[in-house]
Amino acid sequence: MSEEKTELSQGSGTSLPKRSTVSEGGDVVDAIDPILEKRLVRKLDFAMLPLFTLIYCLNFIDRTAIGNAKIAGLEKDLGMTGFDFNIALTIFYVCFTIADIPSNIIMKLMGSTWIAIQIILFGLITLGTTFIKTYEQLIVTRIFLGIAESGTLSGLVYLLSRYYRRKELVIRIGIFFGLSPTLAGAFGGLLASGLLSIRDFGVVHSWRKIFFVEGIITTGVGILLLFFIPADPLKSRLLNETERELTFARLNADQIVKTNGKTEPASLKLVLQSLNIWTMLCSVCFLLINISFQGLSLFLPTVVNSLGHFTVVEAQLRTVPPYAVAAVWCMVIVFWSFHTNQRALPIVVTLVVEVVGYAMAISTKNSRARYAACFFSLVGTEPVGPMLLIWGTDNAAPDTMRAVTAAAITGFGTIGSVIAVWTYLPQDAPNFHNGNSVNLSAAAVAAALIILGASYLRWENARRDRGEQDHRLRDGMSEEEIQNLGYRHPEFRYQT
Template sequence: MSSLEGEKSGAASVHDENPVMAHTEKSGAAHGHAATDQYGQPLVEFDKAAESKLRLKIDFMVIPTVALLYLFCFIDRANIGNARLAGLERDLKMTGVYDYNQLLSIFYISYILAELPSGVLCKWMGPGWFIPLLTVLFGISSLGTGFVTTLPQACGVRFLLGAFESGMMPGISFYLSRWYRRSELAFRLSLFMVMAPLAGAFGGLLASAILTLDHVGGVREWRMIFVVEGIITIGLGLVAFITMTDRPETARWLTAEEKELAIARVKSERVGQSEVVDKFGGKKAWLGFWNPVVLATAWIFLLNNITVQGLAFFLPTIVAGIYPEASTVTKQLYTVPPYIVGAFFTLLLPGLSWITDRRQIFLILSAPLVMTGYIMFLASENGKVRYAATFLLASSCTSVGPLANAQVAVQVISDSSRAISLATNMMFGNTGGLISTWSYIKWDGPNYPIGNGLNLASASAILVFSTLTLLWMNYDNKKRELRDVDQELEGLSPEEIENLEWKHPAWRWKP
């Protein structure tokens, strides 16, 4: 069951007789004690078979709920593109050149403004309460969109939708960081973030199915999309209040021994920390934001979101331009296949990250296919060529989400810093989403050279900045090898050592 955190510790005692953990000279996994020595080396060794069994159990008990919630989070965000094809602009009398772009932009304004406060609230309330609450609230907002009659009303509802959805991706990422090791995290993040491209596919199919109905209650046409999907989202959020477990310590489906292992193995990677779920502190929060690799990764995520969010909102419009004579339902169905390919790559690259315990190299490798796709858009007006290009766009740009969130999560040490680093990444990322809403303007269609050129520049910049970040991490790690850990930590209290965060002399960047 979910549980408010307050000041409860997420660390459990470790007993010497525990068969799943073999101890070195001194157990460091007990409550209130560091699980690493001052050089960052774990004080506990773990039984690999027991870890594997526990990890699989966590996978089955934790991932499905958050994945389903995120699926409808993204559907409720991106269904505006499907509604546009079904007559939203006509019924709301959106005759201005920029009306649709304004409707998209308002979502990101509230999303960006609410991001950091959402990170603080998630840490304070605990993700087991915070994530279901957000789901109910953005479900209500989506439902309300089905009853708007003017553009200002639609903008008001989308503003609320952005504020409530802002905490979902960083909140779920933060939640999973309490359960998984550094090497495991990117792939587990991909297991819920894959719902973004699948939402493009499933959302298109669901919208097509809904539009075959004559009416739902008193609403018709595009309004039915928001009403049906909003009701489903609210129901899922209410169920999640019951099914989500806030952290290993409160998991009823774990034995006492499994709880100890779950806590100790995560704690063993946190240099100088005595708790997995620490009390929120301002200094740690600041260092979660003011972190060179977090800020560099957030900038990369901003550039990536120009492409990802642009694809989500404008793929239906692009398809309509390529196949102008097709029916509305057929156009919806044409948006599905590129997202299926995107879903495959969203799992592939983070899966390789799990095997190699590397993330930065895969951020670098995500750019070339996206660059190729936009070059095809700019070089050809042939419908088949441009539709083929959408597969290249979806293939690797969607994998950056789990990779970037995993990267900012592992470049900090404490739970408090992680809540802020993830919120920072999403704040930057959705600034890219705001830019994307102005990437494709009506008068730039049907070929959209400005939008495609901007996205090509963004993908190229990702290649450059992610490479430079990797080089800097390796350079700074070499400098850190020359630091005298004993001398720098001499005279510091345990609390002062914990507050050092990534400035701890034994810390190394994790490329």
Template sequence: MSRSFYSERLLAPLTVPYRQPAPDPWSHAEKRLRRKIDLYTVPCVLILYLFCFIDRTNIGKQCATGQPRGRPLEGNDFNMILTVFYVSYALFEIPATLLCKIMGPGWFIPFTTLLFGVATVGTAFVQTKGQMIACRFLLGIFEAGILPGIAYYLSRWYRRAELTFRIGMYMVMASLAGAFGGLLASGILSLDRFGSLKAWRMIFGIEGVITIGLALNCLAALTDRPETARWLTEDEKTLAVERVKSERLVQDEVLDKMNRTKLKNGILNPITISTAFIFLLSNIVVLGISFFLPTIIRTIYLDWPRVQQQLLTVPPYIVASFCFLTVSWMATYYNTRQIFLFFSGPLMMVGYAMLLGITNANARYAAIFLTASCAFFAGSLSNAQVSANTVSDTAHGIAIGTNSFSGYLGGLIPTWTYLPWDGPMYPIGNGLNLAISITSLVFLWWMKWDNNRRDAKSISERQSELAGISQEQIGNLEWKHPDFRWKP
């Protein structure tokens, strides 16, 4: 990886008195180590998250071909099936994150992938709507820990400044799953049968079996932490630990002991709360697009054949994926995330305005590209942001879990609300995007103000704040530590 990939300030020397000296990020040894970590950790989580989303969204194929007994879904049946997934997903997001911390992500991620693969296979055999709802509820439980679990897993390997692009690389699988999942489903439906399964049941059966196979493979391939990596030399293990440890304030170990104080400080961290709020709002837009994009396109190209309308849903996902990775790379390059969150809101508002004020079909279709491209990257930026502004391993995990929990609460809203429904003025969509920008700007200003306030304190004042406090209590301070600085 060339030095030009990063800005000069990306991995600049630490400006606050950390306990351990930071390794030189531009040394040949660390660049070689970074390439190794990229090779052995990222591809595995990419493919797992891809099939996580494919298994989650394949319900649309079943909806298109009818109820388990051959009847079409009636009334709010589809909305109910969508909703029950997000209810269980949101309820178990934080408990799953805590379990990931206890088990270790190298064990937890393959294990929970195995379980949601089994739930997907089970869906192929349902006979009633109630059984379908039960399978979707279980799928939500088993998938709840994947998003925060992978982000937490990567935080064990990478510096905070390196995380944004890596998180973006696996989260882009969510948008690519729309295109790849459709192609996979088309190939599966060309088969006559898969065992005793036919038609839409083959989609659940085959995709579930693939997921189970990937989980078993990653159980052997996914390394839990640097100290246990068989593909690292002893010197590389030491360097991998030290470069993460150098960004901790007072801890001697990268993997700290979980306690209630660290959990509370991770959840109540001001940046965790504000970023989770932004993720909730942006996810309403993202999942509204994901659920109803075919319907939106049908309103634009009313006279086009249904097959061509379906094909038009693919390009916005492709462009959104490209923008997703580009923004994640830029956030890594400049080592900042908040400003990109700020600009996403106005650009999405422009997309809504184009849908409102333009009658030309092609221009309205272009507006979908703009809205989708800006909406999708909030997920990677928000998880990287909460990770960059927490200190301990425990706080990383619970903050990412809280952020993901909030985001998927937003998933409940578009299952019952069709955002283009609030036209022609789109007050809901524009209000959400305006709130994203205002929240981002306010907390960008607050982080800079609070950093200046902390910098203004003398060394003696900082030391006096720690006087009479035990080492364990100092380790629990997290963002309240006088030497902590926010990273916008």
């Protein structure tokens, strides 16, 4: 197999400073200037990470606001009884799952403007929830909220992959996806407690204030993002021409087939090939983790409220510390993964922490111990979702497969959220033994699958090292056919 050379786009006529090195075959190739690269990465980090963290925070706050509204009188005002609340949550996640992959394909066609449009839509839907008067109207808002929010996470991950190298994505996705839910959970609790403490304004009272303020904030941010969200590097105003060429050079250096930033046309064949055994394993593990994380996120106010005789505001405030600790732990796991270039071991370790948390919750009725269990459970669960998404997209190529893989993992994994809303049922209060048992079992199964998956990837990498997959690269293949091999290319190595 001939060694591929990095080619830089020459369309602008801009000279990109570089250093020359000699390959093993004696060819002179262009090496990326590390000083310029470091400067570019720093610029991308400052421009994109705070923005993406804000976007997903808003996505998560609007999604879980119903949990804060529940203990503030939502059910009573809408005449909800029995499983009505669980049904409303289920409908959101069903619609989210169905719309996720189509949304990400639209994102690939329309670009990042689609993300801004989504934010405006789910902001307006959240705002509209303020004025509902019946349970049926709540169901309608949850249907449209699920459709509007689908694809936001996978779209952000796809956009990041157009700027960063594979090894760099672990920290970037870990920061925005790992921190956002914990920050959103903490901020959502603080905001809800603050809003419930101030006087009502007009028809906007009690739980309605939560949806009203959060909806206005989200819609406003979405409108601003129409003008400020970074576009694809091919046409992003964030980059000058030298930086654009450097971005493509970095992506080329990370690819078996050099594309200079160009993406292959989306096709049904590539979409179907994206749904391979590794994507499915990550999706199943994401599903199992979502049972725990989404369940705890939605019902944490209810669980905390069952631990003592608290006012509504006091219960909201007690949900904040577990999220704060989880944010710190998530960063520890992400940086560990980045510096050791490992994915499986950090995931398994944090799953063990989760198992300990749920074991504590099951084995005691002491309110203080059960509150401590909330910390362990949330801390152990929080980093796993980001790490699985990172790992899945790490091992996906070419571009279309990366987009579909991100959507498949989050979309299929959202089925876990559907299960989650039925794990914490009213008749199981206050100890929620059944829900905690389900979550413990899900974490244990996920850990076993992660170990099996990592073993499979190491076995497959060894086969490629021995040349057992070289037959996939046939004589006479076109450049497009070689590019579309993606993760199946004999020189591609899985991240473990």
